[in-house]
Amino acid sequence: MALTAGPGGRTARSWAWVGIMPFLAFALLFLILPTMQIVVGAFRNPEGAFTLQNIANLFTPAILGSFWISIRISFASAFLGCVIGFGVAWAVTLGELPRWLRGPVMTFSGVASNFAGVPLAFAFLATLGRVGLVTVLLRDWFGINLFALGFNLLSFWGLTLTYLFFQIPLMILIITPALDGLKREWREAAEILGASPFQYWRMVALPILWPTLLGTLALLFANAFGAVATAYALTGSSLTIVPILLFAQIRGDVLGDPHLGYALAFGMIVVTGVGNALYIWMRTRAERWVK
């Protein structure tokens, strides 16, 4: 297709495509082929013949449980991240907060959205771990023992709370440009026609932002679903979310079946792939309005 790249149907062969060959070769060797290896492996038995058995083997209570807790944590942290991040972005762009706050909030969001992985786990252990600052203060000042109440960082809520530390800032970074894109004329037009602020948001602003919001939700979901390091560094395997299970499988074949590992990885691609396909689709819809 690149052979006739010139306009006007030039017949001379264009060699322009050679220029992107290094990049395409790199992408093929280190991104596409390795992924294909996993996908193909998921549908092969040890002898190399086609099989659906690996996929079927995923449907055990243990593995399904892993997927279910992973999906729940990812969705909860993505949803809360969206709602809270939207609130903060709204407050600093259109809300009542002074303008000068916007710069620091955006900078901090850039930092916090990249502060993930092992150090984030340490920070939350120092805060809400057994001898963490908040745990100790609550116990000494208010007599509340978090752990007696059943709180544990390695739980649904503990991990969700930890993930929110990078999910909320990511939402702020993505949604602020979209809020800036809301034209003043739309609001004025709505007000002239007698709309209340609530009606303006419900009938004008939110429908315009809707694709961006849903799309970002999908991106945040994938972001949390693929995260390994934070959960791993919180130590213990008491909460076997899918990436942790896959990590253990790659290291030491804990499932006792290499091809089940392929199927597990394939399942992860499917889940994040669906999330991101949704994101890309929603974004192309959103860009039609917000320019």
Place this chain on the structure above:
Amino acid sequence: MRLQHFWAWLSLAIGMVYFFLPLIATFEFSLRMRRGVYSFDAYRVVLADPNFQATFGYSVAMALLTIVMGVVLVVPTAYWVRLKLPRWRPVIEFITLLPLVIPAIVIVFGYIRLYNTSSMLPLTGTATGTNFLLLVGYTVLALPYMYRAVDTGLRAIDIATLTEAAQSLGAGWTTILVRVILPNVLVAVLSGAFLTFAIVIGEFTMAALLNRPAFGPYLQVLGANRAYEPAALAVIAFGITWACMGLIQLVTRLQKHTSARR
């Protein structure tokens, strides 16, 4: 309106508590190593640890190599696509977004299986080969950020005119790329580079699964065995991330000044 005001400030206050409490707690915890008094003992112990120095040095070197590799790969490609192959842009953009879709753990799993010792290209067989795999893995992780930064930078300049001007003065492709295009997108490249640095320096999954002595796995091992040192390292890691983001802002601001003067 007053009520709205109140809610805005209240939500900001809650946000500050949520975001600053872990940072304060980590810092406070890192000072508690010596019984009864606050001290920087944990930092001193960590910084003197030869394993810290070795793994941190390894990760810094890795991050710098990743930046070089990313720039060499992305700048010519993004330039060429904009100049000659605009119809390929959606394809290239799609490829650069793939690392956001495919989790890093799956990509590295693919490397381990595809380049194992019994394969055609047994990269995992030697330390050099595995280092190289980690390097390309990091380049893949940084691809979405690097490509977007450079592509945005290229959009702001008229590359067709610049290229023709350079060509009519007798410049070859290498000269055009290195002495005309690169200086013009330097700020974008630097933004991508700092972001890459922040991502690579503490990366855990790929380094751990490829068994490389990087900073991320060292952090994790230390976290499992020690109490106060991990907190000190978390503070250091946060400082590095902060420095990277600050540098991005700084170079972007510098560019605004120069373009305003022009």
